[in-house]
Amino acid sequence: MREFTHMEATTIEEASKNARKGNAMVIAGGTDLLGTLKDEILPVYPSVIIDLKTIKDLDKIEEEKDQIIIGALAKLADVADSQVARTNCQALAEACGKVASPTIRNMATLGGNICQMHRCWYFRTPDDRFHCGRKGGNTCPAYNGDNRYHSIFGQQNGCVAASSHDTAPALIALGAVIVTSSRAVLAEEFFAANGFRSCVLEDGEIVTHIRVPKSKKSVFEKFALRKSIDFPIVNCAAAYGADGTVRVAMGGVFPAPLRIKAAEAAVAGGITESTAKKAGDDAVADCTPLSGTAYKVEIARTMVKRTLLRLEGER
């Protein structure tokens, strides 16, 4: 890694103020950021790294009336093992337990997982070798290159990378609200191809905690090539809302994780084998796969069906 100065923040305000100035980045678990810096995949390199782990009380998992409040610095392993999370937002606990490897889950935070940069092998080639649209270039090398792990729902802001956050579909299905240092954003509006970020955060904006409404039942399913240390090909979460309706969200199919309203409509009358199958078909009805991603359509179709059947089966 090239040199930078490490700075310990004591409050969110201080961290946010300093992160806005000049060339600074914030670090929580560091599992995504340090790899990014080692490979120098971005055209910019920070001169200051602001440590958020020194801010107190940001890693709590608390129950409050009809919602669960999870601090952005809560470790993924802690969320996965938390009894509060397992009972009230099972999909999120399951998703946190399926990210990367047990060791990484001991280090990585929930806030970091939703703010991580997307996984596209052109974007992440060391030394900014493919200066793609997300980094300020003109072209997307994935259109004509090998795009087997990319989007099946077309592009967003010129990018066809697939979202890779495991916790994101769970948060969207559960209708979570992500609270930052300056505002509160609904989870389904939080993720987007936004420069080299994969979320709508602006300079100096820091996720502080996540409010997850309680759900009587929610599940998460992940399809990846390896059981451990792998990003999803497709992941899917489904949850019962407070009013009894089913919400479905899918990741790995678009630059941002998507809420699949077509699938929700298909199971509005109840989940059976046939409505779940129809939900899967409807979910991918208007997809536009790239040259290498046609196989992902079938995986996505099955994942929606499988997730919904599991939601019904374990109710």
Add this chain to the structure above:
Amino acid sequence: MNGKVSRRDFLKAGGAGLAGVALSTLGIGTILGSETTAGDAQAAPGQELMYVCPVCGEKAEDFDGLRKHFKEKHPELESPKNMVLRINGADVGVYVEDHWTLRETLLRAVGLTGNAKEMCDRGGCGSCTVLIDGKPALACTTLAVECRGREIETSEGIAADPAYRPLVEAYVKYDASQCGYCTPGQFTVAKYILNKYPDPTEDQIRTELSGNICRCGTYSRHVQAIQEAAAAMKGGKS
């Protein structure tokens, strides 16, 4: 002096020497990587040199000015740092630069080579796993400056602990380290497994070790070794 230098002593001396050289040549010039910027800018004549403080935005006339400004206004941000790390139960005074990972620090400044070899260095293989406050963490993806006041344990410390002698013996017996590259990481997680589960099942061991990749394919031997060590350690205790 008997003229004999052990491997560890040699490495320790090497580490200290390296740190000393880095300290004298880099001095505090490593602040903010500005030295690199200055070098780059000199290579491109005609380009105006900018010495702007990245924290408060104040402009300085030259690099020395920026250095002075930094020393006065942001003393907490100075790099490099001399700090104390608690490694294997001992307080070790080390010289650390802000951008050094724990792996680099263990290798360069402390001289512990087991978990500190450069493996994938991206958090993908688990070979550099150390225990930080009793939990497995990747040394290659942890900044050393963030480990102040935390308990770090490496495979060397575990191997030297008499309580974990059965684990070492079981690893030798089942030849759980073939080429040995990934073994320090697996061995460190093995201690964590023995602490977490007194009587670990194959499933539990495989799940906990799923972050450690072995190219030789010794996976099943780790299960055998850890289970035998668990049985031996339980027998010894009661």
